[in-house]
Amino acid sequence: MQPSDHSPAASLPGSAVFPHRHLTGIAGLKPHEITFLLDEAEQWVAANRGSKKNDKRLRGLTQINAFFENSTRTLLSFEIAGKRLRADVVNMHAATSSVKKGETLIDTAMTLNAMRADVIVIRHGSSGAVRLIADKVDCPVLNAGDGSHEHPTQALLDALTIRRRRGTIHNQRVVICGDVLHSRVARSNILALTSLSADVRVCAPSTLMPAGIERMGVTPFTDFDTALEGADVVMMLRLQNERMAGGFVPSNREFHLRYGLTLKRLAKAQPGALVMHPGPMNRGVEIDSAVADHVDQSAITEQVEMGVAVRMACLDVLTRRSRGVKGWA
Amino acid sequence: MTIALLNAQLVCPTGGASSGGVLIDGHSIAAVGTFAVPDDAHVIDCHGKILAPAIVDLGVFTIDVPACHAGGIVRVGLMPDQTPVLDDPGIVQRAALIGRPGLWIHPIAAATRGLAGKDLAEMAINRDAGAVAVGTGERWIADSGVMRKVLAYAGDLGLTLIAEAQDGGVLGNAVATAGETATRMGLPAAPSLAEPLAIARDLMLAEDTGAKIHFRTVTTAAGFDLVRAAKRRGVRVTCGITPAHLLLSDIAMSDFRTFTHLSPPLRDESDRQACLAALADGTIDILCSGHDPRGPEEKRLPFADSAHGMAGAETLLALALGMVRDERITLQRLIAMLSAGPAAILGLETGTLTVGAPADLMLFDEGAPWLIDADKMVALAGNTPFDGLPVQGKVLRLWKGGAALR
Numbered sequence: 001m002q003p004s005d006h007s008p009a010a011s012l013p014g015s016a017v018f019p020h021r022h023l024t025g026i027a028g029l030k031p032h033e034i035t036f037l038l039d040e041a042e043q044w045v046a047a048n049r050g051s052k053k054n055d056k057r058l059r060g061l062t063q064i065n066a067f068f069e070n071s072t073r074t075l076l077s078f079e080i081a082g083k084r085l086r087a088d089v090v091n092m093h094a095a096t097s098s099v100k101k102g103e104t105l106i107d108t109a110m111t112l113n114a115m116r117a118d119v120i121v122i123r124h125g126s127s128g129a130v131r132l133i134a135d136k137v138d139c140p141v142l143n144a145g146d147g148s149h150e151h152p153t154q155a156l157l158d159a160l161t162i163r164r165r166r167g168t169i170h171n172q173r174v175v176i177c178g179d180v181l182h183s184r185v186a187r188s189n190i191l192a193l194t195s196l197s198a199d200v201r202v203c204a205p206s207t208l209m210p211a212g213i214e215r216m217g218v219t220p221f222t223d224f225d226t227a228l229e230g231a232d233v234v235m236m237l238r239l240q241n242e243r244m245a246g247g248f249v250p251s252n253r254e255f256h257l258r259y260g261l262t263l264k265r266l267a268k269a270q271p272g273a274l275v276m277h278p279g280p281m282n283r284g285v286e287i288d289s290a291v292a293d294h295v296d297q298s299a300i301t302e303q304v305e306m307g308v309a310v311r312m313a314c315l316d317v318l319t320r321r322s323r324g325v326k327g328w329a
Numbered sequence: 330m331t332i333a334l335l336n337a338q339l340v341c342p343t344g345g346a347s348s349g350g351v352l353i354d355g356h357s358i359a360a361v362g363t364f365a366v367p368d369d370a371h372v373i374d375c376h377g378k379i380l381a382p383a384i385v386d387l388g389v390f391t392i393d394v395p396a397c398h399a400g401g402i403v404r405v406g407l408m409p410d411q412t413p414v415l416d417d418p419g420i421v422q423r424a425a426l427i428g429r430p431g432l433w434i435h436p437i438a439a440a441t442r443g444l445a446g447k448d449l450a451e452m453a454i455n456r457d458a459g460a461v462a463v464g465t466g467e468r469w470i471a472d473s474g475v476m477r478k479v480l481a482y483a484g485d486l487g488l489t490l491i492a493e494a495q496d497g498g499v500l501g502n503a504v505a506t507a508g509e510t511a512t513r514m515g516l517p518a519a520p521s522l523a524e525p526l527a528i529a530r531d532l533m534l535a536e537d538t539g540a541k542i543h544f545r546t547v548t549t550a551a552g553f554d555l556v557r558a559a560k561r562r563g564v565r566v567t568c569g570i571t572p573a574h575l576l577l578s579d580i581a582m583s584d585f586r587t588f589t590h591l592s593p594p595l596r597d598e599s600d601r602q603a604c605l606a607a608l609a610d611g612t613i614d615i616l617c618s619g620h621d622p623r624g625p626e627e628k629r630l631p632f633a634d635s636a637h638g639m640a641g642a643e644t645l646l647a648l649a650l651g652m653v654r655d656e657r658i659t660l661q662r663l664i665a666m667l668s669a670g671p672a673a674i675l676g677l678e679t680g681t682l683t684v685g686a687p688a689d690l691m692l693f694d695e696g697a698p699w700l701i702d703a704d705k706m707v708a709l710a711g712n713t714p715f716d717g718l719p720v721q722g723k724v725l726r727l728w729k730g731g732a733a734l735r
Contacts, residue, residue, distance in 0.1 A: 127514055127632060132629075187515055
C-alpha cells in the first residue's frame with residue numbers, strides 16, 4: 001500500500017531528512033520526520049511478511065536493550081527487530097541487575113557506554129530518565145518508554161497502523177480513552193497524531209485526566225459515548241490494576257460501565273471504525289472480547305506487527321551515521 | 330575597636346535613604362549619618378556604595394557559611410528539618426552555637442515531636458535553648474486538631490509558627506504543579522490549590538487562637554488573596570517568597586533539569602504574575618533564599634527521583650536587586666524585606682541602622698555585574714535554577730556584630 005500522506009522527506013538528501021541522534025520522544029520531531037520513519041517502516045512490513053526475514057545491515061553492531069521496568073512485549077519486539085537486522089542483541093533486565101544494589105542510573109549508563117554499545121534501547125519508570133542517559137552516552141538511544149512521559153515507537157506503530165488501515169491520518173477523528181493521566185502511550189500518540197493533523201479526542205474520568213491536556217491540541221471528554229460520536233479510530237489504554245481499586249476509579253466493573261468498549265458502544269463511532277489497544281489488554285474491563293477480536297474492526301494484532309517494522313526502521317535510521325551510510329556520515 | 334564607615338549611601342528600613350556613614354563601636358552601631366570620627370577609629374571609605382543592614386535569611390535548610398557570607402547573610406533562621414530533627418534542647422542549642430561568631434544561626438524548633446504532626450514538642454524548653462520560632466518544617470500537619478493546639482500553645486509563648494503552605498493530601502507525591510508543562514513532561518503533579526487550601530485552614534486557626542503565623546513561601550494567586558484578606562482582618566500573618574518563584578514559571582522545568590525541582594514547585598505564569606503583584610502591593614513581607622544545596626548524588630537523577638531544593642544564599646541579593654531595577658519595589662523596601670522584616674518575625678533586635686543596634690552591616694555595589702555559574706558557586710553545591718544568568722549586585726564588605734567577615 002502506498003502512503004497517501006504527502007512527505008517532503010523523500011526530496012531531502014540523507015541525514016537532512018532525520019537530523020536527530022536519538023529518539024527520546026515524538027516531541028521535537030517535525031511532521032515530515034515522523035512521516036519519514038513511517039515510510040521507512042513500510043519496507044519492513046513487506047519484508048517481515050515474506051519468507052526470508054533477514055537483512056544484514058546491522059551486522060556486527062551491538063544493541064543493548066536496557067529495561068529498568070518490566071516488559072515482555074516491547075522488549076520482545078525490540079529484540080526481534082534487532083535480530084532481523086542481524087544486530088547482536090543483548091537484554092539487560094533491571095530486576096536482576098546492579099540497579100537494585102543502589103547503582104545510580106548515570107553509573108549504569110556509563111557502564112553500558114563503556115561496553116561500546118552501538119545503540120541502546122531504554123525503558124525506565126521515571127519521566128525524563130531516557131534523556132538523562134542519552135546525554136551521557138556516545139551512541140544513539142531509543143526511548144522504549146519513560147515514566148508517564150513518552151513512548152515514541154508505540155506512537156509510530158499506531159500512526160502506521162492508522163495510515164495503512166484508513167489510508168491517511170489527516171482529519172481522522174481518533175478517540176484515546178482510559179488512564180490518560182499516567183499514560184506515556186497517550187502522550188506520544190497525542191503528539192504524533194496532532195502533528196499529522198488528526199482530530200484527537202481524549203476521554204477519561206476527571207481523576208485520570210491530566211490538567212491542561214487541551215493545550216496539547218486535543219479535546220477532552222469525560223463521557224465516552226459523546227466522545228465516540230463520529231470516531232474513525234478508537235484507541236483504548238490499559239488501566240493498571242493498582243489504579244482500579246479505589247485509588248482513581250472505584251472498581252473494575254464501574255470502569256467498565258463508564259469506559260468499557262463494548263460492541264454497543266462501538267456502534268456510536270463511524271461504521272467500520274478502527275479499534276486499537278497497545279496491550280496487554282484487560283479483557284472485560286476497558287475492552288470486551290467481542291470488540292478486541294472483531295475480525296474487521298480490531299487492529300490490535302496488526303499493531304504488534306507494525307511494532308516490529310517501526311522498530312526496525314528506527315534502529316536502521318539511527319545507526320546510519322555510525323555505519324557510514326552514504327549521505328548520512 | 331571603633332570602625333568608621335564613611336562616604337556611603339545609607340539605606341535603612343526605618344530611617345530611609347541618606348548619605349553619610351556608620352560608626353561601629355565594639356559590637357554595636359554607635360552613630361549614624363554625620364558624626365565626629367574618633368581619633369582611634371579605623372576609617373573605611375565606602376566610595377559612595379550602599380551600606381545597609383546585613384541579610385537575615387528566614388528558612389534555610391543547611392548551614393552553609395561561605396554561601397551566606399558571599400550573599401551578605403549574617404543570620405539565618407534554620408529549618409527544623411535537620412538530621413536529627415530540631416525538637417530537643419540539646420540539638421537546638423548545638424545548632425544555635427555552631428555558626429558563631431560569623432554566622433548566627435537561629436533555630437526554628439519543630440512544633441511537633443519529630444515533625445510527625447502528632448504530639449506537641451517542648452516549645453518553651455527549646456526556646457530557652459535558643460529557638461526563636463517553631464515550625465512545621467516542610468511537612469503538613471494533617472490533623473487540624475493538632476494544628477490548632479500547636480498554634481494555641483505557640484501563641485502562649487509568643488513564638489511565631491513558621492508554616493509550610495501545602496495540603497499534603499492534595500500534594501501527594503507531586504513534584505510539579507498540575508498544568509500543561511507537567512502534563513507534557515508526564516510528571517506527578519498536584520493542582521496549585523494545595524497551597525490556598527492549607528493557607529485557608531491555618532489562617533482560620535491562627536485567627537481563632539490569636540497566634541502569629543508565617544508562611545515560609547506563598548506562591549499562588551489564591552494564596553495571596555487569602556493572606557491579603559486576613560491581614561485586613563488583623564490576623565497576625567506574614568509570608569515570604571524566594572526569587573525563584575518570582576522569576577521563574579514552571580516552563581523552566583521543561584528540559585527535566587532537576588535544579589528547577591523546588592518545593593513548593595514552580596507555578597504557572599499567571600501565579601507568577603500574582604507573586605509579582607503581591608510583592609508590589611506589600612502582601613509579601615520578606616524575601617528568603619530557601620537555601621538547600623544538593624549535590625549530584627541527589628540531583629543527577631530523573632526529575633521525580635531527585636531531591637527538591639536550590640542553592641539560593643549567594644544569589645538572593647543579586648536576584649532581588651533585579652526587582653528594584655524593574656521598579657517593582659524600592660531599594661528601601663527590598664532592604665526591609667531582607668533584614669528588618671525577617672528579624673521582626675523571629676523577634677531579633679537587628680535589621681536597622683540605628684544607634685545601639687548590632688553592627689550587622691553589608692556594603693554592596695548594586696550595579697556590579699556577574700554571571701551565575703553553578704560550577705563556580707561557593708555553596709556546598711551549585712544547584713541553582715539560574716545557572717548562566719547574568720545579574721548585577723555584589724557584596725563588597727560584610728560585618729557581623731562589628732567583626733569584618735568580608
